Amino acid sequence: MEVLIAILAIITVALPIGMIIWKKLMKRPRKYSSAALKSFSYFFPATWTERRWWVFVAITAGICEEVVFRGFMLHYLHVFPWTLNLTLALLISSVIFGLNHLYQGAGGVAGTAIVGILFGLLFLLTGNLLLPIIFHVVMDLRLLAILQPPADTPSWESTVEIE
Secondary structure: OHHHHHHHHHHHHHHHHHHHHHHHHOOOOOOOOHHHHHHHOOOOOOOHHHHHHHHHHHHHHHHHHHHHHHHHHHHHHHOOOOOOOHHHHHHHHHHHHHHOOHHHHHHHHHHHHHHHHHHHHHHHHHOOOHHHHHHHHHHHHHHHHHOOOOOOOOOHHHHOOOO
């Protein structure tokens, strides 16, 4: 069981962060399709204040989504009233989890559903939501490592004129 947990940790957390660090060490610029980023730019934190809020949102999303999709929905589909087998309950809850990320497009839905299956397996193996919550939060926070931090931007309070 520990080996599977380690593999899940590597896939969901260590690999993406490791790639970011490797590119920085090799001084390779990050290349993104400007069209792909532009369509999501309103989601990305652009100021230091927004980056701080992003941390709060990542933590609350990790907790809430894991409680709803792994804690509640998996039990609901498996035990009462549906009594589906655990594999089917996991697949259905993961697909619904993926569909809740429809704003990311078809690829985002599929990727999120796969991550939902991995988090569900992690929950089933450990019997605890703590590790799926931690991995979920770290996956959401990795955007802060991917995006360039903003230059020293003044907070909005300092730019507002008070008469």
